[in-house]
Amino acid sequence: MRNYYRTLSVLLLIMIFILCTSTGVFSQLANTGLQVNNGTTLNQVSDTTIVTPNGESTNNIDQPITDPPNTPPDNQSTETDTEGTQLPSEGSSNDTQSPEDISSDNPLALPENPPVLPTVPSPFVPPVKESPTNIPRLAPMFEALNSNSLVSNDYLEIAVGSDGRFTLGTTGGNPDAPNDDYKKLLYGHPSPSTSFTTIKVDGVDNVFSTMNSIPSSNAIVSTQEINNLSLKQTLTLLNNPYTGQSDTVQIKYTVSNNDTEKHTVGTRIMMDTMLGDNDGAPFRLPEVGNVINELELTGNNIPEYWQAFDSLENPNVVSVGTFYRSLSERPDKVQFAYWGDIVDTTWGYTIDPNKPVTSDSAVAMYWNEDELSPGQSREYVTYYGLGTFAIQDLRPPLALRIQAPQELLANENSDGYIPNPYTLVAYVWNNGDGIATNSKLNLELPAGLTLISGSQEVALGDLAPGEEQSVTWQIQAESQSSETTLSYSIKASADNSEDKTLPLTIVLPAVQTLSLSRQAGIEYEQTTSPPTLVIRPAIYRVNVEPIDAHTGKYRFTITGLRCDRLATPFFFWKAEEGLFTNVSDDVKTVDFTVDPGTSGETITIYAYIGDNLGYVGFYKIRVPGRN
Numbered sequence: 001m002r003n004y005y006r007t008l009s010v011l012l013l014i015m016i017f018i019l020c021t022s023t024g025v026f027s028q029l030a031n032t033g034l035q036v037n038n039g040t041t042l043n044q045v046s047d048t049t050i051v052t053p054n055g056e057s058t059n060n061i062d063q064p065i066t067d068p069p070n071t072p073p074d075n076q077s078t079e080t081d082t083e084g085t086q087l088p089s090e091g092s093s094n095d096t097q098s099p100e101d102i103s104s105d106n107p108l109a110l111p112e113n114p115p116v117l118p119t120v121p122s123p124f125v126p127p128v129k130e131s132p133t134n135i136p137r138l139a140p141m142f143e144a145l146n147s148n149s150l151v152s153n154d155y156l157e158i159a160v161g162s163d164g165r166f167t168l169g170t171t172g173g174n175p176d177a178p179n180d181d182y183k184k185l186l187y188g189h190p191s192p193s194t195s196f197t198t199i200k201v202d203g204v205d206n207v208f209s210t211m212n213s214i215p216s217s218n219a220i221v222s223t224q225e226i227n228n229l230s231l232k233q234t235l236t237l238l239n240n241p242y243t244g245q246s247d248t249v250q251i252k253y254t255v256s257n258n259d260t261e262k263h264t265v266g267t268r269i270m271m272d273t274m275l276g277d278n279d280g281a282p283f284r285l286p287e288v289g290n291v292i293n294e295l296e297l298t299g300n301n302i303p304e305y306w307q308a309f310d311s312l313e314n315p316n317v318v319s320v321g322t323f324y325r326s327l328s329e330r331p332d333k334v335q336f337a338y339w340g341d342i343v344d345t346t347w348g349y350t351i352d353p354n355k356p357v358t359s360d361s362a363v364a365m366y367w368n369e370d371e372l373s374p375g376q377s378r379e380y381v382t383y384y385g386l387g388t389f390a391i392q393d394l395r396p397p398l399a400l401r402i403q404a405p406q407e408l409l410a411n412e413n414s415d416g417y418i419p420n421p422y423t424l425v426a427y428v429w430n431n432g433d434g435i436a437t438n439s440k441l442n443l444e445l446p447a448g449l450t451l452i453s454g455s456q457e458v459a460l461g462d463l464a465p466g467e468e469q470s471v472t473w474q475i476q477a478e479s480q481s482s483e484t485t486l487s488y489s490i491k492a493s494a495d496n497s498e499d500k501t502l503p504l505t506i507v508l509p510a511v512q513t514l515s516l517s518r519q520a521g522i523e524y525e526q527t528t529s530p531p532t533l534v535i536r537p538a539i540y541r542v543n544v545e546p547i548d549a550h551t552g553k554y555r556f557t558i559t560g561l562r563c564d565r566l567a568t569p570f571f572f573w574k575a576e577e578g579l580f581t582n583v584s585d586d587v588k589t590v591d592f593t594v595d596p597g598t599s600g601e602t603i604t605i606y607a608y609i610g611d612n613l614g615y616v617g618f619y620k621i622r623v624p625g626r627n
Contacts, residue, residue: 124207126343127193148190149215151237155247156385158235159190164210164222166235167192168249170317174386175245179316180276185384187274187339194339195362197233197253198346200266200369201226205346208233208253218246228259229372240385241405241419242305242320244507248385256377266369267380268347272339273361275310276317280358283308283336286403286425286472292358294351295336300599300627302334304423306363307387307403320387320403321363325418326411327551329381333366393500397432398439398463398492400502407507408477415512421452421474421596422506428460428492429468436463436494441471444489448508450476450579453597463494474596476579480508520580521572521587521608535564537609539619552578552594552626558607558619567611575605577625598625 149160154172161167169189173180187194197208208231210224219236232254240248255265275281283291284307297303302323310317324330335342335351339362342349349364367380391402403425408417424443430436439460445451453474460469477486486508491501541560547553556573563569571587573580577598582591594603605621 124205124346127196129187129194148192149213149220150190151215151218151220151235153218153237153246155245156185156237156249157190158220158237158249159192160213160215160220160222160235161192162211162213163192164208164213164224164233165192165196166220166233166251167195168384170386174243174247174318174388176388177316177318180318180386183276183310183317184274185317185319185386187272187279189274194272194343196270198268198270199226199231199253199255200264200268200347201229202263203369207346227263228257229263229265230254230256230258232256238383239409240320241407241409241422242403243386243388244406245386248320248322248383251382251384253380254377255372255380257372257374260374262371262373264369265372265378266347267367268364269380269382270342270362270364271321271384272343273308273319273363275308275319278310278317279339279360280356281308281310281319281361282312282358283361283363284312286423286470289470291336292356293353294338294355294357295353296333296351298333302330304419306334306336308361308363318387320385322383323365324381325383325409327548331365331380331382332368335364335366337362337364391502391504393502394431395500397430397434397436397497398494398500399429399431400490400492400500401427402490402502402504403427404504405506408509410509410511413512416479417477417508417511421476424473424475425470426490426492427468427470428463430463430465432497433465434496435465437496439463439492439494442491442493443473444491445475446486446488448478448480448484448486449488449506450478452476452579452595477506477508479511481512482510484508517580518576518578519572519574520583520590521570534567534613534615535562536615536617537561537563537567537569537611538617539607539609542607542619542621544621544623547591550626552596552598552623554592554594554623555582556590556592556605556607556621558588558609561609563609563611564613567613567615570610572608572610573605574608575603577601577603578605592623594623594626596626599627601625 148162151158152171155170155174157169157171159167159169167184167186167189169184169186170180170182173183186192199206199208206226208222208224210222210231210233212224213220213222219234222233224231224233234250234252234254236250236252237246238248238250239246251269253267253269255267257263257265273281285291286303286305288295288303290312304324305320305322308319308321309315323334335349336357337349337351338355338357339360341355342362342364347366365382370378372378387403391404393400405419405422408420408422410416411418426441428439428441430439439462441458441460443451443454443456445456451473454472458471460471463469484507485505487503487505489501489503491499493499539558539561541558543557543559545555545557547555558571561569573587573590573592575592577595579593579595580590581593582589584590592605601624603623603625605623607619607621608616609618610616
């Protein structure tokens with residue numbers, strides 16, 4: 001019986017400890033400077049360093065300090081987490097007794113005039129990894145005590161920690177990959193700590209940190225306030241165009257300026273990649289190939305997506321990150337880095353192209369600081385989730401793997417697709433015993449798909465055993481008025497091996513159709529003999545309006561012309577390196593998009609005018625090419 005009561009007493013003490021911890025009692029006692037029996041005060045003011053607005057430090061402050069503008073409300077105390085970022089405690093003023101409620105003989109009595117401690121941010125402390133091995137989940141009986149927020153589906157699980165940091169792992173993973181179930185895609189899953197985001201405000205780096213996270217059925221939203229700016233982190237499970245499944249996460253930060261003054265805002269998202277048990281997951285990029293050393297890309301050199309693997313040679317876990325689905329989402333700079341060094345920075349990391357990343361890899365995306373006016377909001381978006389090599393034929397001597405979307409998504413206005421153009425990459429390598437002579441790849445496209453970058457036939461030359469090459473194409477999809485599945489193929493061949501063809505399909509949802517063509521309008525020849533005395537048709541002015549010159553999008557409008565009074569004019573447009581869309585009824589106005597891969601070139605567009613008398617005139621417009 002004595003043992004029974006002893007056991008019961010221990011259980012009661014554990015329950016009391018858990019209740020006190022969860023209600024913030026201990027953190028309230030620690031942060032309000034309460035006295036213990038010997039008269040010493042916890043968190044003495046003399047041990048506190050106050051950082052003043054001008055950057056000076058003052059010690060041994062014995063008078064009340066006025067809270068800075070970012071001080072939390074009076075009914076919310078603050079504490080500092082292990083990462084050095086200031087967080088609001090879970091307690092409130094209702095959990096703490098006032099001095100009048102505590103008797104003088106209480107051993108934990110408050111002093112008559114308790115000091116007011118300032119709530120200044122602590123210096124950034126880089127996270128430290130306990131070990132490069134997997135961190136196990138909590139036992140089910142303690143899962144309820146875990147402060148992380150979790151959202152999952154049949155493929156992925158998102159975890160957001162009590163400080164707002166996130167991580168990602170698989171549940172069922174890719175149905176076509178039996179060995180990627182319950183694997184990590186970011187280090188530490190489901191216990192976030194080593195991936196973090198920096199919001200730079202007016203030149204000051206702020207690591208995103210908050211206890212305000214709310215999960216829903218497919219997303220977790222976390223919020224923070226900095227200098228009258230509202231920050232919102234939204235992690236959402238979305239459909240992945242490369243797999244056709246909800247196995248990717250949209251990582252979005254929304255910054256809203258609630259101030260009366262403008263601020264400058266920039267963002268860096270740094271993710272600590274870990275594929276399965278490999279904390280040094282290597283990368284692969286279109287037109288770059290395998291990335292095993294640090295690499296930095298900027299501007300137009302940033303590809304649409306990147307991949308990571310647990311193994312380049314024999315992958316079981318494959319992830320894909322999408323830098324942007326539309327050019328408005330594209331970051332200004334990306335870095336593939338060694339986590340052990342980039343983790344010590346919150347911004348401005350300098351890569352070393354000779355430093356390997358394969359012992360501990362990370363990827364970072366930067367959006368440069370830009371002005372944010374009062375009332376304005378801005379979004380920073382990237383995507384990360386499962387990848388696949390389901391489209392492959394590994395039979396020797398020429399093994400072939402394809403990375404291509406299985407479907408495109410309708411854009412926000414449902415009048416086009418994203419991404420469009422899309423990227424198609426073929427990886428071919430010789431896994432046979434001899435040289436594959438005169439190797440080449442052929443791409444066959446149907447009506448509805450237009451090749452706008454790359455060649456239909458690509459010569460690879462002689463491939464030695466073990467040698468690998470990759471080929472990248474950019475393909476434009478024509479808008480469809482009803483859901484359409486288009487089939488196409490890639491063929492690998494060599495003089496001394498059998499041809500190998502991989503069939504591909506892509507699903508195009510129904511959208512408002514826009515004609516995509518290298519010609520707009522109808523060109524026809526006059527067959528009747530015209531009169532000898534007429535005013536010949538001519539165009540002498542075309543208005544050129546850049547819609548987005550950075551992406552090569554323009555609107556052309558014929559604003560000056562002449563024609564015989566007896567003639568009925570008609571118009572048409574031609575170009576060899578671009579596509580026409582949004583043609584007006586009278587064909588005087590067209591939208592035009594320059595082909596990618598034409599940087600350094602001058603693109604010529606012809607605007608024609610004809611009449612029913614058999615005469616044709618034309619006008620030349622020239623615009624620069626683009627990457």
